[in-house]
Amino acid sequence: MENKKENEKKYNVYVCTLGCPKNSNDSEMAAGILEKSGHRMVNNPVDSDVIIVNTCGFINDAKKESIDKILEMAEIKEEEDKDRLLIVSGCLSKRYGDELFKELPEVDIFLGVNEYHNLPQILAQHQKEREIYVYDCNREFVEMNNRKLSENPYTATIKIAEGCDNVCAYCIIPHIRGHYRSRREEDILQEAELLAEHGCKELILIAQDVTAYGVDLYGELRLAKLVKKLCRIDGLQWIRLMYCYEDKITDELIQVMTEEKKVCHYLDIPIQHSSDKILQLMNRRSTHESIINTINKLRKAMPDITIRTTLITGFPGETSAEFDELYDFVEDMKFERLGVFAYSKEEGTPAAEMKEQVRSDVKEKRKDSIMRLQMEISLGSNQKKIGQILQVLVEEQDEEGAYIGRTQYDAPEIDNSVLFQSNKELEPGDLVMVQINDAFDYDLVGVEV
Incomplete structure (x- = not known):
């Protein structure tokens, strides 16, 4: 008993x-x-x-x-x-x-x-004696219902897949989270409808590789079709795509992003490098040329699109020549949002066993160099928005009474904010129109109109 x-x-x-x-x-x-x-x-x-x-x-x-x-x-x-x-x-x-x-x-x-x-x-x-439970990754997506939401889930993520099959040379994720496993479309739509009923206005699609969605389950890339169906859900205002691999950004996906008003003109594309030599060593499927072609295609279809990317400096074999190529690439492409990691040597990955490991101080110096360049690019990008009227999702109010929010061009917690004044009493999750009248390296300033 x-x-x-x-x-x-x-x-x-x-x-x-x-x-x-x-x-x-x-x-x-x-x-x-x-x-x-x-x-x-x-x-x-x-x-x-x-x-x-x-x-x-x-x-x-x-x-x-x-x-x-x-x-x-x-x-x-x-x-x-x-x-x-x-x-x-x-x-x-x-x-x-x-x-x-x-x-x-x-x-x-x-x-x-x-x-x-x-x-x-x-x-x-659980018994009084100490135990350990470390399980293997499941072969199929494990559907977990009854998600606990915040009191005001105006922005929410929705996981559309688990695991990864890209096996990049530097990455341990496939060993941790297993092979790529897409979630059933009907389950995603059901959860999205539930989120919308609870007040979600911004739905953020996440996975290790969002663009690979469906290939294992349906035998084809199904992200574009999924996004189109999500756009039919009442209550959702913004649909944001994170963790998109360049080689799987299809013309169909670009068309859906262009035609569907709910889809944010924002894409997170972690390209990691621009040198063909380094991309090959990384076991990436993209090339210098394919990256440029995809970015140009996106910008032609959506002139206002914001592209976020991440880079790795100091990958094994990266000489000063490959780094200079990367630096010039960043300067030329002028990504609106960009983050840089110094290469981290992870045991159990092919990259950890590679020769020509780059010294830590060199990796960090290269990272800092690109981040200084990106500050200038980000400021220039933000200054172009001065005078524009943009829709802003309210997130909080500061101690001095100003509101802080984001545009569709910024993901929560990692991207820019908009600091603005309003004569109204606003709540987190409200969508308002703000005229931008000033810009800084990573933030905008404005007033509600």
Whole structure:
């Protein structure tokens, strides 16, 4: 009887999420599943019986941040006279589960990246002795219902696939999240309709490779068709595409982006480099020429499009000549949004075994050089918007009464903001028209009209 009561115990659960929007989406799913099974989510680890740290393990900086957060939560776990559980999940746990189990005795349970649907069962079966659960990636997309949404989910991600088959030489993600697995179209549409009913106005499509959607499930690239159907859902105002691979941006997709008013003229295309030599070493399918052709095609179809990209400096074999080529490429293409990572040597990847590794100081110097160039490009791009009237999604109000929001040309948390004045009382999620009257490196200033 005692065991039965213990198995039926309901916990106060705190979830700490690190890393990318895909992790945030996973945490929302986990929270919803736990609530459905009778557990209660809390906003402070001190108030919890169970602490879950959803980790990132993509590059060295992310791994360090995850370890630091686990240790921080471990200290809270030991506070007071309370028998808390500490669970570590996500990419770091999946990648280093066995090692972490040995090095972090403070942690009770380790989960991978596809096991959140098992959480209620794991909590119910947990015994006093320490256990470890690190599962293999599933062969199909695991549908997790009952997602926990914020009180005002005016912007929300929707995961359309899991895993990756691109096997880039520097990337460990396929080993962590498994092969590419598309989600069924009807399930995506059903969740999107639910999000719209709850007040979602901006729907952000995410996956390791959004543009590969459907190829495994339907035998063809189906992103364009999916987006067109999402545009029919009442309530949605903006549909944003993240993590798009250049080699899979089809003419059909460009046509849908051009014709459908709800689709943001914004595309996140992580190209990583422009040198054919480095792209080949990276095992990328794009070439210098194909990247330029695709960017030009997008800009011709949508002159106002904002393109975000990411680059890697200091990849093994990158000489000063390849870096100069990359620098000139950035200067010529003038990407509206751009981020740069210094190459991170990840064990278990082909790139980690390559000769001609670039010194850390050189990698960082090259990164900083491109970021200084990008500041100038970003300022020039922003200054072109002075005098324009743009639709802005309100996100918050600062202490001085000004509002902060974003245009369709900016993704949440990573891109520019618009600081503007209004005589109205506005709420997060409101869409208003703002005249831009000033511009800075990464932000715009205006007034509602």
